[in-house]
Amino acid sequence: MQEITYSQVEDYQMPNIKEMKPVLNNRYARLRLDYLKVSQPGHLFALRANNELHQHLKEISDQAYQRMEVLMSQMLEKTPAPDKEQDMMAWVGFMNNLKASAEEIILQEIVYS
Numbered sequence: 001m002q003e004i005t006y007s008q009v010e011d012y013q014m015p016n017i018k019e020m021k022p023v024l025n026n027r028y029a030r031l032r033l034d035y036l037k038v039s040q041p042g043h044l045f046a047l048r049a050n051n052e053l054h055q056h057l058k059e060i061s062d063q064a065y066q067r068m069e070v071l072m073s074q075m076l077e078k079t080p081a082p083d084k085e086q087d088m089m090a091w092v093g094f095m096n097n098l099k100a101s102a103e104e105i106i107l108q109e110i111v112y113s
């Protein structure tokens with residue numbers, strides 16, 4: 001656990017929060033951060049105060065990508081894709097629809113919970 005240091009600001013002791021700027025290079029981390037800002041500001045403040053925001057966003061992102069792989073494989077087992085060589089556009093449309101369905105589930109289960 002990290003030690004928290006304080007500095008005097010007028011009559012108050014304020015914690016010195018040195019926050020690492022999270023690398024928001026993926027969609028799920030950005031969506032989670034936006035969700036925390038709008039719907040869970042107290043939780044966001046606690047994560048920042050404990051210097052855990054970057055780690056939290058990384059965990060959410062990792063969980064989301066792992067869940068995406070699992071969902072896509074499960075959905076492909078249930079309803080196989082059309083033959084890619086015979087009808088490329090049908091295959092692309094099917095895969096895009098599958099990915100959108102999986103992302104909807106991920107957003108509800110992981111990002112917005």
